[in-house]
Amino acid sequence: MRSFAVSVALAILLSTAGSAADPKAGKIVYDKSCKSCHGADGTPNPAIEKMLKVKMWDLKSKEVQSRTDADLRKVNIEGEGKMKPVAGITGPAVDDLLAYVRSLAK
Template structure:
């Protein structure tokens, strides 16, 4: 009787742990979804171009007034970052800069679209 109860308890704890771990694991280990640059451009123009500029070069008056200047998204240093690094900067912001956290503003597909658009800015 005690073994059956103990097994049931372990089973329930396992089910609970999987329900918590699966969403987190899917973010960490899942294949990156294919973003659509054209959809990402629309999001970029609404949310990013004010600081990073319409071409991603951070060449706007607002960008010039910020210290440090926003990242040039066409530069090799930005383009060489992994998608996860770009995602982290967008979600969490970049301390010591004007890059604020967008947190949950974008769902996974929108984030993939924005990153795909940033990748399309590569010279």
């Protein structure tokens, strides 16, 4: 019984630790992997739009920010339409990146 209580406490601890996404860590990922196309603050790079012949949404915009976490998490790393998947973002970095993209709205 005691070990059960301990594992429950541990599970709660681990799950809250896991959901504590860090937007500061996310910014490092963003600056490295996204900024060249999406700008320092989410404003699309016009040269990329022209080159790919596509209209990109501003990541600060309501159109992007109103998407669900699950949806945005997926697009951020798998891309969509003319955005190719971005390699090398795994584990906690995925949530950190999402937290950073969300923070652009504010």
